[in-house]
Amino acid sequence: xxxxxxxxxxxxxxxxxxxxxxxxxxxxxxxxxxxxxxxxxxxxxxxxxxxxxxxxxxxxxxxxxxxxxxxxxxxxxxxxxxxxxxxxxxxxxxxxxxxxxxxxxxxxxxxxxxxxxxxxxxxxxxxxxxxxxxxxxxxxxxxxxxxx
Numbered sequence: 001x002x003x004x005x006x007x008x009x010x011x012x013x014x015x016x017x018x019x020x021x022x023x024x025x026x027x028x029x030x031x032x033x034x035x036x037x038x039x040x041x042x043x044x045x046x047x048x049x050x051x052x053x054x055x056x057x058x059x060x061x062x063x064x065x066x067x068x069x070x071x072x073x074x075x076x077x078x079x080x081x082x083x084x085x086x087x088x089x090x091x092x093x094x095x096x097x098x099x100x101x102x103x104x105x106x107x108x109x110x111x112x113x114x115x116x117x118x119x120x121x122x123x124x125x126x127x128x129x130x131x132x133x134x135x136x137x138x139x140x141x142x143x144x145x146x147x148x
């Protein structure tokens with residue numbers, strides 16, 4: 001996966017670019033750790049002089065991370081990469097996995113049990129990109145940092 005360049009206009013309180021990437025191995029608690037990492041990341045971003053980050057943005061970001069990481073771990077062999085990045089007034093959540101098959105959106109079906117993850121992400125994200133990578137695929141969801 002090609003690295004996403006850091007946002008040059010903002011850095012975290014310690015001076016590092018406002019982005020983080022972590023490899024997830026799929027072991028017990030992995031999805032909960034990904035949600036926690038997301039909450040911690042957005043809390044660090046929310047600082048005096050930094051962009052405003054609403055509680056709703058944190059909650060929705062954690063939901064998107066949970067859905068995308070769960071799908072990647074369920075359907076792709078090997079590790080998963082999670083990248084969080086501040087881009088202007090949005091957070092970009094990128095999940096890479098090794099499976100080249102792009103997810104196909106399914107028609108809404110209230111009787112279907114499970115397999116609603118991509119529907120949920122599409123409903124809450126401002127933008128969603130699904131692209132093949134040289135190895136596997138990369139899904140990027142963008143969510144506003146505020147409720148506006």
